[in-house]
Amino acid sequence: MAEADPVSRSREMLAYIDASPSPWHAVAEAAEMLEARGFRRLEEDQPWELGPGGSYYVVRDGSSLIAFTIGNQGLGQSGFRIVGAHTDSPGFRVKPGGAMAKDPLAALGVEIYGAPILATFTDRDLTLAGRVFVRDPSEATGVRPRLVRFDRPLVRLPNLAIHMNREVNREGLKLDHQDQLPLFLTTLSQELPPGQRFRQLLGEALGAEPDDLLSWSLAVADTQPGSLWGPEGEFLADGQLDNLASCHAALTALPREREEGVALAALFDHEEVGSESYKGAAGELLEAVLERIAAGLDRNQEARRAALAGSWLVSADAAHAYHPSWPRHHDDQHRVRVNGGPVIKPNAAQRYATDDAGEAYFARLCESAGVPCQRYVHRNDLPCGSTIGPMLAARLGVRTVDVGSPLWAMHSARESAGTFDHDYLVRALATFFESG
Ligand SMILES: [Zn+2]
Incomplete structure (x- = not known):
C-alpha cells in the first residue's frame, strides 16, 4: 500500500466519491483503480485461470465488484481475509x-x-x-x-x-x-x-x-463536491460517505502481494434495500467467487471448507458518531468520537455480526496497526440498523466482525465525518489483509 498522509488519504477518498455519483460509477471507478494497479479482469461467463501471486477482479451487473490477490503460497492454512462494503447509498x-x-x-x-x-x-x-x-x-x-x-x-x-x-x-x-x-x-x-x-x-x-x-x-x-471543514480541515463532508468511504478504504488497503492465503475486497450493491438480489450480499455472488478461487487453486471441497474455517471477514460500514447536541440518542457508555479511530460494533441481537471473538480480533489488529479503536452500542430503546455482516457470516460460515468509521447524519444527502478516521481505517484494513 502506498504511503500517504491522512489528509491526502481523505482527499483521495472524497475524489473517489465525487467520481462515483451512482453505484455503477463507483464500480467503474474502482475497476479503473484496480487496472492501474495491475489487477486483471475476469468475466463470470468465461473460465478463470487463476494462479498463486495473481491479482484479479470481477464485476457483476456493473454495480457489485469483487477484487482479490492470491498469495504466493496459494490458499494455505490462513484461508481468506475478506473486507465487505456496499456501493449503494440511500x-x-x-x-x-x-x-x-x-x-x-x-x-x-x-x-x-x-x-x-x-x-x-x-x-x-x-x-x-x-x-x-x-x-x-x-x-x-x-x-x-x-x-x-x-x-x-x-x-x-x-x-x-x-x-x-x-x-x-x-x-x-x-x-x-x-x-x-x-x-x-x-x-x-x-x-x-x-x-x-x-x-x-x-x-x-x-x-x-x-x-x-x-x-x-x-x-x-x-453536485456539490466533498470538502474539508473546521479550522484545520479536521472534518469532512460529502454525500455517500456511507458507504463509499469504506469501499475506498477496502480498495486502498487491498494488497497486490501476499505470502499465503487470499486477500479479497467485496463491494456489493443493494445493501440499502436489504441485499436480497442477484448481486447483493445476501445472494450467492461472494460464495460463487470463493468457490471458483478454491477450484482454480485445485482445492477440493474438503480443503475449501478448511480454508473457510480459517478465514475472517471484516464488514466495513459507517458507524454513528456521538452528536453532542443529541446526547439522549446515544448510549452513555459508548460515545463514539469523530477522529477517534475505527468503531467496532458488537450487538447481542446480531444485527451486527461482531461477537466477543470478533471484537477482540479487530481490537488486536488496530493495536498492531498503531490505530486507536472504539466500541459502539445502540441504545436499548431505539431500533438498531444492520448491514451485510450478519448475512455474509450466516451464508458463508466465516467469522465476521462489523466495523466502520464514525459518521454524523447517516443517510443525509450530505454526511460528515473526521478527516483522520479514513487513514485509521485504511491502516487497520491493510494490517488485516497482511495478517496470517
Ligand atoms: Zn451503510
Whole structure:
C-alpha cells in the first residue's frame, strides 16, 4: 500500500466519491483503480485461470465488484481475509416513466431508494447519474448498457416557504412520499411532452436516439463536491460517505502481494434495500467467487471448507458518531468520537455480526496497526440498523466482525465525518489483509 498522509488519504477518498455519483460509477471507478494497479479482469461467463501471486477482479451487473490477490503460497492454512462494503447509498431512483406534467412544470417521478433523510435533499443542486440500456444491433443481446452522468445541476426539490409552513421548525419537514417528491426539471412546453423532453435530454447526453433508450437506473446525486471543514480541515463532508468511504478504504488497503492465503475486497450493491438480489450480499455472488478461487487453486471441497474455517471477514460500514447536541440518542457508555479511530460494533441481537471473538480480533489488529479503536452500542430503546455482516457470516460460515468509521447524519444527502478516521481505517484494513 502506498504511503500517504491522512489528509491526502481523505482527499483521495472524497475524489473517489465525487467520481462515483451512482453505484455503477463507483464500480467503474474502482475497476479503473484496480487496472492501474495491475489487477486483471475476469468475466463470470468465461473460465478463470487463476494462479498463486495473481491479482484479479470481477464485476457483476456493473454495480457489485469483487477484487482479490492470491498469495504466493496459494490458499494455505490462513484461508481468506475478506473486507465487505456496499456501493449503494440511500436516495432516489427515477421511475421508468421519466418526466411527467406537474402543471406548470415537467417533473421527474422518483422512487425512494433505501432510507434517505428526505428533507436533506431539498434545496440542493441535484443531478442524475446511472446506467441506461441503449438499443444496439451490433450487440448479441441487441442492447448495450451505458453509463451516464450530468455534471451540472439538473433537477431540484424546492422547499415550501416558511410563510406557508409555519410549523416546519417545530414539526420538521414532512414530505408526502407520492405527491411531494417529483423533482422539478423544466417548464412545460407546448411542442414537446415532458416524457419526450426527458428522453431527448438523456439521448443527447449519450449520443443516442431517444427511441433507442430501452430502460434506465438513474440515481439522484448531489453536485456539490466533498470538502474539508473546521479550522484545520479536521472534518469532512460529502454525500455517500456511507458507504463509499469504506469501499475506498477496502480498495486502498487491498494488497497486490501476499505470502499465503487470499486477500479479497467485496463491494456489493443493494445493501440499502436489504441485499436480497442477484448481486447483493445476501445472494450467492461472494460464495460463487470463493468457490471458483478454491477450484482454480485445485482445492477440493474438503480443503475449501478448511480454508473457510480459517478465514475472517471484516464488514466495513459507517458507524454513528456521538452528536453532542443529541446526547439522549446515544448510549452513555459508548460515545463514539469523530477522529477517534475505527468503531467496532458488537450487538447481542446480531444485527451486527461482531461477537466477543470478533471484537477482540479487530481490537488486536488496530493495536498492531498503531490505530486507536472504539466500541459502539445502540441504545436499548431505539431500533438498531444492520448491514451485510450478519448475512455474509450466516451464508458463508466465516467469522465476521462489523466495523466502520464514525459518521454524523447517516443517510443525509450530505454526511460528515473526521478527516483522520479514513487513514485509521485504511491502516487497520491493510494490517488485516497482511495478517496470517
Ligand atoms: Zn451503510
